[in-house]
Amino acid sequence: MKVLTLALLFSLPVAQPQPVRQPSSQLATHSKGGRWYLAATGHAVYCYGPVMTLPRANGELQRVATFCRDGQAVVPLKE
Numbered sequence: 001m002k003v004l005t006l007a008l009l010f011s012l013p014v015a016q017p018q019p020v021r022q023p024s025s026q027l028a029t030h031s032k033g034g035r036w037y038l039a040a041t042g043h044a045v046y047c048y049g050p051v052m053t054l055p056r057a058n059g060e061l062q063r064v065a066t067f068c069r070d071g072q073a074v075v076p077l078k079e
Contacts, residue, residue, distance in 0.1 A: 034047060034048045034069070035047060037077055038078045039065075039075050039078060040078050045065065045069070046069040048066075049065065049068075050066060051065050051077070052064055052066060063077045
């Protein structure tokens with residue numbers, strides 16, 4: 001009976017640990033090199049991309065930070 005029990009235990013599949021998955025988003029690739037900026041809303045945001053100047057709807061130019069930690073691609077900056 002013991003031999004049958006041991007044979008049954010050894011025949012069961014052993015669960016292999018799954019490898020830890022890393023996030024594949026664009027923000028995950030920028031783990032270093034970010035900088036804090038003051039957003040136009042008055043909040044501090046941490047962004048990884050470059051600061052760009054984009055035109056507004058009324059024709060004026062606006063500075064924006066790109067690829068921020070909160071998931072936003074573009075955050076208007078306070079002048």
